[in-house]
Every structure is written in C-alpha cells, then in structure tokens.
Amino acid sequence: MSDAALRRPGALRRMLDSDLWWSFSHSPVTVASAIVALVCIGGAVLAPWIAPHNPFDLASLQLMDAFKPPAWEADGDPSYLLGTDDQGRDVLSAIMYGARVSLLVGFCAVLLSVTIGITAGLAAGYLGGTVDAVLMRIADIKLTFPTILIALLIDGVVRAALPREVHDQIALYVVIFAIGISNWPSFARTVRGSTLVERNKEYVQAARVIGISRARIMVSHVLPNVLGPVLVIATLNLGFAVLAEATLSFLGVGVPPTQPSLGTLIRIGNDFLFSGEWWITIFPGIALILLVLSVNLLGDWLRDALNPKLR
Amino acid sequence: MFAFIVNRLLQALPVMLTVSLLSFAMFAYVGDPVAIMLGQDYTIAQRDALIADLGLDQPFFVQFGKFVWNALQGEFGLSYRLSRPVAQLIVERAPATLELALCAAFLALAVGVPMGVYTGLYRHSWLSRFFLTFSLIGVSLPTFLIGILLILVFSVWLGWLPSFGRGDTVNLGWWSTGLLTWSGLKALILPSITLGLFQLTLIMRLVRAEMMEVLRTDYIKFARARGLTNRAVHFGHALKNTLVPVITITGLQLGAIIAFAIVTETVFQWPGMGLLFIQSVGVADIPVMSAYLLLIALMFVTINLIVDLLYYAVDPRLRIGRGKGAH
Numbered sequence: 001m002s003d004a005a006l007r008r009p010g011a012l013r014r015m016l017d018s019d020l021w022w023s024f025s026h027s028p029v030t031v032a033s034a035i036v037a038l039v040c041i042g043g044a045v046l047a048p049w050i051a052p053h054n055p056f057d058l059a060s061l062q063l064m065d066a067f068k069p070p071a072w073e074a075d076g077d078p079s080y081l082l083g084t085d086d087q088g089r090d091v092l093s094a095i096m097y098g099a100r101v102s103l104l105v106g107f108c109a110v111l112l113s114v115t116i117g118i119t120a121g122l123a124a125g126y127l128g129g130t131v132d133a134v135l136m137r138i139a140d141i142k143l144t145f146p147t148i149l150i151a152l153l154i155d156g157v158v159r160a161a162l163p164r165e166v167h168d169q170i171a172l173y174v175v176i177f178a179i180g181i182s183n184w185p186s187f188a189r190t191v192r193g194s195t196l197v198e199r200n201k202e203y204v205q206a207a208r209v210i211g212i213s214r215a216r217i218m219v220s221h222v223l224p225n226v227l228g229p230v231l232v233i234a235t236l237n238l239g240f241a242v243l244a245e246a247t248l249s250f251l252g253v254g255v256p257p258t259q260p261s262l263g264t265l266i267r268i269g270n271d272f273l274f275s276g277e278w279w280i281t282i283f284p285g286i287a288l289i290l291l292v293l294s295v296n297l298l299g300d301w302l303r304d305a306l307n308p309k310l311r
Numbered sequence: 312m313f314a315f316i317v318n319r320l321l322q323a324l325p326v327m328l329t330v331s332l333l334s335f336a337m338f339a340y341v342g343d344p345v346a347i348m349l350g351q352d353y354t355i356a357q358r359d360a361l362i363a364d365l366g367l368d369q370p371f372f373v374q375f376g377k378f379v380w381n382a383l384q385g386e387f388g389l390s391y392r393l394s395r396p397v398a399q400l401i402v403e404r405a406p407a408t409l410e411l412a413l414c415a416a417f418l419a420l421a422v423g424v425p426m427g428v429y430t431g432l433y434r435h436s437w438l439s440r441f442f443l444t445f446s447l448i449g450v451s452l453p454t455f456l457i458g459i460l461l462i463l464v465f466s467v468w469l470g471w472l473p474s475f476g477r478g479d480t481v482n483l484g485w486w487s488t489g490l491l492t493w494s495g496l497k498a499l500i501l502p503s504i505t506l507g508l509f510q511l512t513l514i515m516r517l518v519r520a521e522m523m524e525v526l527r528t529d530y531i532k533f534a535r536a537r538g539l540t541n542r543a544v545h546f547g548h549a550l551k552n553t554l555v556p557v558i559t560i561t562g563l564q565l566g567a568i569i570a571f572a573i574v575t576e577t578v579f580q581w582p583g584m585g586l587l588f589i590q591s592v593g594v595a596d597i598p599v600m601s602a603y604l605l606l607i608a609l610m611f612v613t614i615n616l617i618v619d620l621l622y623y624a625v626d627p628r629l630r631i632g633r634g635k636g637a638h
Contacts, residue, residue, distance in 0.1 A: 141326055141329075145570075145607075145608075145611065146566070146567045146570040146571065148570060148571065148574070149570045149573075149607065152573070152588075152589075152592060153600070153604060156591075156592040156595065156600055157337055159595050160337075160595035160597055160600075239451065243451075243453045246453055246455075247453055247454065247455060247574055250453075250574070250577075251455075251573070251574065251577055251589055252589075252593060253589075253592055253593070266455070266456065266459070270459060270578075273459065273462065273463060273467060274467060274474075276467075278463055281459060282459075282460075282463070285459065288453065288456065289451060289452060289456065292451045292453075293447070293448065293451040296450065296451050297447070
C-alpha cells in the first residue's frame, strides 16, 4: 500500500473504521436482524425470478394440489415447501409476492409522510409565528387519533364515493395515501425541533446576511442538517406502515385480493384455520412478524447508535 | 382551575366542529342517499318530495346546522344496510365494546405496572431480559395476528376457550353484560388479551424507564441514607412519582384501545361498535360511519380533557407555574 492510500483511505475503509460500523458489528442482535431484513426484502424484490412457482399464473394452478401441508409433514409435497392454499397456490411463492406489495406500500407511505413532515416541520420551525402555531395544532389534533382509524375513514369515504371497478384499480394508492397522511406529524415535530436549533446558528445567519432567499436557506442549508433523526424515525415508521397496511388488508379494506399483500393472505387463510389448514395463515403471519421485527430492531439500534447521549 | 377548564373546553370545540363538518360532508355528498332510499322504481314527484322532506334542497349551512342539532339529540338517521335507527344500533352494541375495552385496559395495568417495576429495579436479571424481549415482540406483532395465534392455540388445538362471540349475556336494563355468566367470562379472555397486549408492553416500558429515571434522583439517595427499607423506597417514594406519566398514557391509550377494538372485534366476531363500523365501511353505510366518527371524536376529546384535569390535580407544579406566569 502506498503512502497516499494510507493517508486517504477509501470509502469502504472509512466505513469499516467508523463508530457506526463498530456498534453495528458488535451487536449480534442487530447483525441478525439486518440479515433477516435483507433476506425478506431480497426475497420480495426478486420474487418474479426466484420464487419456485408463479401464484398468479392461472394455467399452472392445479386444484389437485390444493391444501397440501408443508413439505416436512406426512403427505407434504417437496415442490411446495410451505404447502399450498385452497386454490393449489404455493404458499411460499404467495408470501414472496405478497411481501412485495406490503413493502411497496410501506416504502411509498413512509416517503409520503417524510415529504409532508419535512415540509411542514421546516416551515413551522423556520418561519415560526402563525404558520408554526397552525401547523403544530393540526399535528396535535392528528396525533390524538389513531392511524388505523384515519386510514379506515379515508378508505371508507373513497369506497363510498367511487364505483367498485374504479376503486379496485386505485385501491393501492388509496392505502398508501391513507397510511402516509396519518404518519407525518412525528416527522414534522422532529424536523421542527431541530430546525429551531439550527436557525440561530452562525452559518444560517451568514447565509441570511449575504441575501440568500428564505426558501433556499431552508432547503439547501437547514435541511441537510436536520436529516439525521428523520432517517431513524423513517426506519421505525417503515415497520409501522407495513403493519398498518397488513391490518387494513386483514380488515378487508386494504389492497384488493387480485394483488394480495401479506395481510390479505392472512385474512384469506384465516377462513381455513378451523378446518386444520393452519399453514395457509400462519406462514404469511410469521413472514410479517420477521419483517417488522427485524426492521424495528434495526431502527432501535440506529436510534441508539446515532444518539450521542447514550455513547 | 376554572380558567384552565374553560381554556381546554375552548380548544376542544374547534376539534369537534371540524369532525362534525367532515362527518356531515360525508353524510351529504358521498353516495346518493335519495337513490338508496327510493330503490329502483320511483317518479320524479316522489323524488322531489323526498328531497324536500330530507331538507336536501336547503343551503349548506342550514343543512349543517340541522345535522348538528339532530346529532346533539342523538339522531343520525337510518342505517342504509339494516334500515334501523343508527342511534339504536350503536346503543345496542356499545356495552360489548366498552366491557372489552375496560377489561383490556385493566389487564394492561394490572400486569404491565408490576412488570415495569420489576424490570426497572432488577435491570440485569434474566427475567427482566425475558420481559424486555417479550415486550419488543408485543410491539411488533400486529393485533390481528395475536388474535389468530391465540385462537389457533386455545380454541383449535386445546379447545379450552371459545373463538368467537360473547357467550351468554345478561340484560341489566338496556345494558347487556357478559361479566355475570361463566360462558360470557370465558369468551372475554382471548379478546381482552389480544386487545390489551400492546398497551401492556407500552405501560411496562414506560414504567421501567420512569423507575430507572427516578431511582437516580437525590431524594431516593436521601431516603436510602435515612435507612428506609427497600420496600418503602421503591413503592412509597419511587413508584408514586412514576405514576403521573402512567396516568396520562393510560388515559390516552384508552382511546386507542377503543379504536383498535375494531380489529379485535373483527377477529373474534365480537358484536360491538367496531364490528358494526367495519361492516358499514365494507358496504359504504354512510350514516353509521359518520355517527361512529362523531362518537369516537367525542370520546377522544373527553378523554383528553379528563387526562389534562388529572394532570392538573396530580402535578402541583402546573398550578403554581400558571399563577406566576411563564418562567
């Protein structure tokens, strides 16, 4: 290794030397949950290429194969590792495709919450006064109502206002909107708090003195400095959004059955619980728990690792 | 004190007005109530008569005023789905939901507080670690999955407890209770656990954090220096001071419990308000939806108000601070 390389280590080297990496690699629970999360997300994203069957290809479905138990049970079929449902669909493949829908809704909903939350938080914190009072009052009112209730109402209203065919087509966007719109206040409060600290620092005053517009100060000077906590809350919120989607789908008001998410799979499987076909509902349930638990553990770790008070 | 209450009431008023405006807008503009009530065959004259009868030809604010006036008297019209007065439907189902919610809240407090105290006092014992892991799972498990797992184990495999319904109920006036019969009590166990588990873990973590905070303070050290027993220090001094936030959170969570009862009631086919609401959402039964929305909003506002008042009563700093103005 030459002297230059020693003095200026590469990006990978820097990452391996950082505090964050140290705290990550010294926490077995975190490493394990990162692996689980990666497997879940990887399986979901790559589902069309690596899933053993295509659960939506009607031609390949055979009713003969319906209600097969998992492969390790007495009359299980090795080509259906986790068994099949009432239509002869492979449960494992359905889970992989379902996780895709769940994660898509989760990511988009968090993205929406982050966008609204950052905008509202920056405006409230930097502009202050009436804007601040009004925005925070709305956030307070919003926080007193549980997310699931607001999402249910939004979905109910859309369902009542639109005919059924139209509703089925846009159901996915309605769910994303309903979950995203009900989670923004936590982002707004955090961003507002950090903005209040940043706005009085010298670099912002300097920017103001040389005549940069308020919008530009907010976006290109204050914003990058308040993003840290946002990342933490976003991770924790992802688990939460996936859960909210699953709950809505379980109640039958989420994504339509033509595009089943993990929650829809659990709801459908629930009907067979009493006749002994437990695997149809339990395996999607386990997949949901693993996904949410690993994401939550990562979020917890990130919060502790980035919090200088706990070091 | 009086000014404080008036101030809080004034803050609650706009919330209620906004919610009733929303629920009126839903009532008036979503779907076509006239078409639904008339059915397939009708003449123009019949249609006009019904519109005039319902007052739909009047200006927006007149209609809204009428809606609020009727709502204040508990009049929400007929359910589209069941063709019965909405108020009657809700009164019939309220006892089931309230009993379930109170049992769940009681369970969460009765188990959560001792667990929190224990994990706060003995932070490194293996039992504390077990409780903490358990609480993390409790937070990550969705309510409906807990219910399904409990049904699978205790109803399908073991056959000990019923998986749906309320069992036998006894009528006390208009209130139907499941607390007085054996089958009613048995039916209550699984739904209460399902509904209360999340709040239980929340309360446990809260009490733990507060206990750890309080145990570090000087007055605890002083109490120990005075030679008081561990018991007196832990329960007489420490626990008492952790209770303020616990009261607040429990109060606020009572609203969340009633809202989450929707999920639990769906899993267990529990004949309460939540099940009524979810069935109404499925078929867009607007009168029931808007009445439920108003009722829940009223409940939340009332609970918030009571919690604020409790805070005021429990924490003397609030009273003094207000008298002298801001610090």
